[in-house]
Amino acid sequence: MANEQNEQAQDIQQEQAEQQNDQTQAEVSVEDLQTQIQKLEESLKLEKARTANAVYEAQKSVERIQRESEKHKETVLEKFSKELLESVDNLERAIQAAGDEEDAVVEGIKLTLKSLLTTLEKFGVEEANTANGFNAELHQAVGIDPTAKANEIGTVLQKGYTLNHRLLRPAMVLVGQ
Numbered sequence: 001m002a003n004e005q006n007e008q009a010q011d012i013q014q015e016q017a018e019q020q021n022d023q024t025q026a027e028v029s030v031e032d033l034q035t036q037i038q039k040l041e042e043s044l045k046l047e048k049a050r051t052a053n054a055v056y057e058a059q060k061s062v063e064r065i066q067r068e069s070e071k072h073k074e075t076v077l078e079k080f081s082k083e084l085l086e087s088v089d090n091l092e093r094a095i096q097a098a099g100d101e102e103d104a105v106v107e108g109i110k111l112t113l114k115s116l117l118t119t120l121e122k123f124g125v126e127e128a129n130t131a132n133g134f135n136a137e138l139h140q141a142v143g144i145d146p147t148a149k150a151n152e153i154g155t156v157l158q159k160g161y162t163l164n165h166r167l168l169r170p171a172m173v174l175v176g177q
Helices: 002-098 104-122
Strands: 125-127 139-144 153-158 161-163 166-169 171-175
Touching: 002 104, 002 125, 002 161, 002 166, 104 125
Parallel strands: 139 171
Antiparallel strands: 125 161, 153 171, 161 166
16 A cells, blocks of 8 residues: 555646646746747837838839930920020021012921921920010120120020920020120
């Protein structure tokens, strides 16, 4: 019977030891899980911040590309318009050289000039106003016209043009003194 009691005591001790071991494992597991949850939450916050930053950077890049694209379009339109103004000047000179002569060729030149000017106007190119007197922002004085009043434009040597209300080419004028 003492043997049985010893075995029972050992069994009880063994069960108690197993229960304590299970409790310790359960406590360690809960602590480990809480630590792991905390690490995952921190990682999630970091990834959310990275994602928000990436979205912000992408939006800024799109805006920058759009601004650069608009600027490039304006530059190309400006260069193209300046090149076309040489053709406008040549057509106007051809009409002046013809004088009072009215034949089919002169009429064709006039129609071509009118068509070219209409096309330029569609894209924002307009003739600089020379009727309101000399304006240094729109006109370039290249000489003095003795017949004109002071600060008035006497003769326009070459027309000036603006593109979307910005100076494309100044008008070359003679100004009164």
